[in-house]
Ligand SMILES: [Zn+2]
């Protein structure tokens with residue numbers, strides 16, 4: 659999905675589209691604990707003031723992950739808020755470079771896929787748990803302790 663800045667009305671524009679699971683897979687290629695992705699639904703509102711474009715919305719990322727404690731696979735969803743202020747790239751914009759909420763576009767075009775993928779990459783937790791109080795597995799007998807205590811007495 660691409661937004662051509664001069665065509666965004668001052669009253670704003672809505673963008674709704676899907677990113678294929680394969681794009682997400684590529685983005686998280688180094689994450690062994692993410693087993694699979696389904697298509698991500700994205701809703702974005704673009705408001706334009708002059709050449710500044712404010713993007714806000716949400717990406718819903720359905721995924722299958724491996725719990726870091728018990729090692730089982732679970733289906734889940736990451737909901738990633740998108741908040742970005744996009745301005746035309748200038749040579750001397752170093753002061754804005756540090757700001758995670760600010761981005762730049764070239765040639766009047768905003769590549770919305772790239773903006774969203776970057777936000778998803780930043781928002782992804784470093785570990786996934788099936789639930790906050792996952793009990794994990796017994797280190798001796800490997801039983802999943804979410805299913806009840808084990809009998810090896812550890
Ligand atoms: Zn777990």
Ligand SMILES: [Zn+2]
Pocket residue numbers: 796797798799800801808809810811812
């Ligand atoms: Zn045990």
